[in-house]
Amino acid sequence: MTDSVAQTAGASTEQYLHCKIGSINVTVQSDDQKLLDDLRVLYHGYDRPSPVPEQAIRMVIRDTGRSRLRGRRYRIYGDGEEIGRERSRREVLPFVEWGINWRVIANHPEYLQVHAGTMAHLGRGFVFAAAPGSGKSTLAAGLLARGWTYLSDEFALIDRKTLRLHPFPKALCIKAGSFEVVRRLGLSFTGHRYYVKGFKGRVGYINPHVAEPYMAPDPTPIRYIVFPKYTGTDRPHLYPISRARALLDLAECTFNRNVLSDQLLSVLGDAVSQAQCFRLEAGAIEDTCDLIESSLCRAPEPAHNAGLLTSGTKCISPSRGAKPNVPPSRRNFLRGAVKLAYVTPAVLALNPQEALAAGSNHSCYPAGHVCPGQELCCDDMVCSGGVCTNEVCVESGGLCFADSDCCTNDCQLGACQ
Amino acid sequence: MSLLMQREDGTGGQALATPPPLTDTEIAIPARRSELHDYEIDGEAVIFDTRTHGMYLLNQTALAVFRNCDGRTTMRQVAESLSETYDVAPEDALAHVEHIVAMFSHSRLLDLGRES
Numbered sequence: 353m354t355d356s357v358a359q360t361a362g363a364s365t366e367q368y369l370h371c372k373i374g375s376i377n378v379t380v381q382s383d384d385q386k387l388l389d390d391l392r393v394l395y396h397g398y399d400r401p402s403p404v405p406e407q408a409i410r411m412v413i414r415d416t417g418r419s420r421l422r423g424r425r426y427r428i429y430g431d432g433e434e435i436g437r438e439r440s441r442r443e444v445l446p447f448v449e450w451g452i453n454w455r456v457i458a459n460h461p462e463y464l465q466v467h468a469g470t471m472a473h474l475g476r477g478f479v480f481a482a483a484p485g486s487g488k489s490t491l492a493a494g495l496l497a498r499g500w501t502y503l504s505d506e507f508a509l510i511d512r513k514t515l516r517l518h519p520f521p522k523a524l525c526i527k528a529g530s531f532e533v534v535r536r537l538g539l540s541f542t543g544h545r546y547y548v549k550g551f552k553g554r555v556g557y558i559n560p561h562v563a564e565p566y567m568a569p570d571p572t573p574i575r576y577i578v579f580p581k582y583t584g585t586d587r588p589h590l591y592p593i594s595r596a597r598a599l600l601d602l603a604e605c606t607f608n609r610n611v612l613s614d615q616l617l618s619v620l621g622d623a624v625s626q627a628q629c630f631r632l633e634a635g636a637i638e639d640t641c642d643l644i645e646s647s648l649c650r651a652p653e654p655a656h657n658a659g660l661l662t663s664g665t666k667c668i669s670p671s672r673g674a675k676p677n678v679p680p681s682r683r684n685f686l687r688g689a690v691k692l693a694y695v696t697p698a699v700l701a702l703n704p705q706e707a708l709a710a711g712s713n714h715s716c717y718p719a720g721h722v723c724p725g726q727e728l729c730c731d732d733m734v735c736s737g738g739v740c741t742n743e744v745c746v747e748s749g750g751l752c753f754a755d756s757d758c759c760t761n762d763c764q765l766g767a768c769q
Numbered sequence: 770m771s772l773l774m775q776r777e778d779g780t781g782g783q784a785l786a787t788p789p790p791l792t793d794t795e796i797a798i799p800a801r802r803s804e805l806h807d808y809e810i811d812g813e814a815v816i817f818d819t820r821t822h823g824m825y826l827l828n829q830t831a832l833a834v835f836r837n838c839d840g841r842t843t844m845r846q847v848a849e850s851l852s853e854t855y856d857v858a859p860e861d862a863l864a865h866v867e868h869i870v871a872m873f874s875h876s877r878l879l880d881l882g883r884e885s
Contacts, residue, residue, distance in 0.1 A: 596813035600826045603815070610822050614806065617817050621808035694855035697831035697869040701876065702824035 370408075371398040374509075374519035374568055376460070377408035378452055384415050384426070387444055394445065394523050394542050397561035409455040411448050430455050445557070446549035449522065453506055456520065457607050463518065464510040464619055465607040470503035470517050471495050473649055477517040477572035479508045479627075480580050481605045487582035487634050490530040493558060494637040497537040498645070501569050502560045512615070515623045516571035521560055528554035533637050574623055576648055577602065580632040580640075588640045589633040590647050598629035600702055799870050799879045800840030807835075816878065825876065830855065834869050838879055844870055 367388045369380040373395070382388050392399065412429040416438065419425070426444050428436035430451035439447055457465055468481035469488035473495075480488050489505040496502045504520040511518055523542060526534050534541075534556075541556035549555045577598050578590075599621055603609055609616050628648075634640040758768035806817045814832045816825040827835055830851065837847040847870075848863035855862075873879045 594811060594813055596810045596815055596826055599808065599810060599815045600824055603817075603824055613819055613822075617806050617808040617815060621810060621815070625810060691856040692854060694851075694857040695828055695830055697834055697865050698828045699831050699869065699872055699876075700826040702826075 368403070369395065370400045370403055371395045372400055373398050373452075373522050374504075376452075376456055376520060377405055378411065379403065379408045380411045380413070380448060382413035382415075384413060387413055387426070387441070390445055390543060391448065394557055394559060396559055407459070409452055409459060411451055411455075413444060413448065431459075440548065442546070442548045443550075446525070446547050446555060449525065449557075450549070452522070456507065456509075460509070461608065461611065462512060464508075464512055464612065464616075464623070466508035466510065466602060467506070467605045467607060468508040469505045470508045470519075472501040472503055472517070472569055472572045475572065476575035476649075477503070478648075479517070479574055479577045479602075480632075481508065481577065481602055482580050483605070485527075486580055487530075488580060489524050489526055490533060490582070490637060491580055491634065491640065493524055493526060493530075493534050493539055494537060494641045495644070496524070496558075496560060497539055498641060501572075503569070503572070510574070510619070510623055511571060512619050514571060515619070515626065516573055518571050519568045521568060523557040523559045525549065526556050526558060528556075531556060534558065537637065574627045577624060577627045577629045578632050578644075579630070580634050582634045585633050585635040586639075588635040588643045590630050590643055593629050593631055595624050595627070595629050598627075599624045600700065604702055797844050797870070798840060798842065799838040799844065799873065801835065801838045802878060802880060805878060818878070821877070823876070825878070830865075831869055834866055835873065835878075838870065838873065840880075 366383055369388055369391055371378045380391055410431055414427045416425045416427050424441055425438045428447045435451045436447040466481055468479045469492040471478045480491055482488055492505045502521050503517055505524045507520045509518040509520050539558050542559045546554045546556050579601055603620055760769055762769040804819050807814050812829045814827045834847055844866050848866045851862040852859040
């Protein structure tokens with residue numbers, strides 16, 4: 353590992369850490385040696401000996417002083433913009449991580465950016481798309497421990513031209529509730545300590561290089577799109593869903609969907625068309641990973657137009673999947689007119705404002721339910737980070753999907769302003 | 770009549786509540802708005818409204834109705850077309866077409882026209 357370049361600027365000594373995370377170039381600058389050492393450990397394996405190109409994301413950490421009551425505080429900047437103010441030492445690293453994510457959204461429009469964990473296995477790309485708190489990162493850790501290729505726990509970076517998954521293999525961020533689960537997998541946390549990440553609370557980081565030297569894979573074709581949700585069930589379920597439904601749900605998780613606008617459906621639709629799509633009710637990590645490996649990994653390569661599982665694959669509870677078209681009635685058969693089975697026309701709206709304008713009489717969403725809009729959550733809960741929660745709103749600089757996520761009610765490019 | 774598309778996992782989706790009934794339904798000629806983008810996949814379709822950024826998932830028969838919202842076809846004609854293709858009685862088809870077109874209209878996906 354090469355030391356960062358030290359420069360003298362007045363009375364302080366600026367230190368730099370240059371990294372390349374997948375195809376994303378990052379430079380982190382700080383006058384705090386210990387903080388940079390923490391980051392150096394976190395990004396071990398990604399660091400580069402020389403400054404990365406001009407297009408690099410530039411993060412700056414400034415020590416703003418120490419108070420007796422609050423301890424040392426820091427200010428964090430991403431590409432010149434302040435994204436974190438008066439943050440404690442334990443908050444700095446998550447803020448830097450989040451700031452890098454935010455700048456990826458802003459600086460890399462060549463990708464469709466979906467909030468998802470992404471893995472690769474046997475040359476097949478897997479997209480695990482879900483709202484925060486659904487267990488994506490824990491699932492990614494479970495599969496990493498089994499030798500799968502880690503692409504990201506945060507972003508599905510889908511090349512808009514090739515529709516392939518590009519790696520963004522930042523350190524996996526694991527919430528406190530999964531610390532023990534991850535340790536049982538044999539994975540260890542970087543720095544053997546925890547950090548604090550906004551409303552998510554305590555988090556730990558796993559450097560994917562820890563297990564063995566990480567080799568970033570070539571861009572990988574998407575073959576499976578899975579929507580996981582941890583329910584704690586003792587029998588994990590994996591069942592197919594229609595690709596149109598997957599397209600809708602994937603659009604909901606796309607950070608830059610409003611920016612892409614005209615191209616959104618065509619690019620996302622073409623990406624979904626090459627994959628098989630499933631919902632996953634996740635339970636214990638070992639059982640869930642067993643299910644994924646037994647149901648998907650040993651299946652033959654899915655055909656491009658296959659909407660259902662191919663023969664040779666196994667799914668628990670297949671009856672919960674897409675319903676086959678029923679045979680025509682005997683009366684119609686005798687008439688010689690064979691008609692398709694009829695399903696009542698139905699439309700599902702992603703935009704909750706439409707439903708509300710129509711005077712929707714749906715019941716409210718409970719805590720933990722995915723919520724495209726705050727109005728859909730019950731009682732005094734808020735729709736924060738895409739999930740109904742009793743937790744407070746996201747502060748400035750925090751990750752967001754919609755204005756309603758933010759205390760300031762202003763979400764731009766995935767960040768609360 | 771429920772026009773809620775249930776999630777495959779059995780949880781509720783986002784219902785578009787029953788809209789007010791249309792008048793002169795036999796001569797109403799619905800037309801899709803031009804700003805809408807759609808992507809058809811496996812017989813269903815996702816509609817993206819570039820003006821409101823709203824998104825909608827249409828099942829197979831809703832898509833068939835939507836495709837016939839071309840500014841030239843009456844709702845009765847749409848219902849007859851459904852009845853010819855699918856195993857559904859014409860009167861049932863018309864009731865469903867009226868309902869789904871009212872939903873499209875209420876969601877501002879259509880410009881409702883009248884036969885001259």
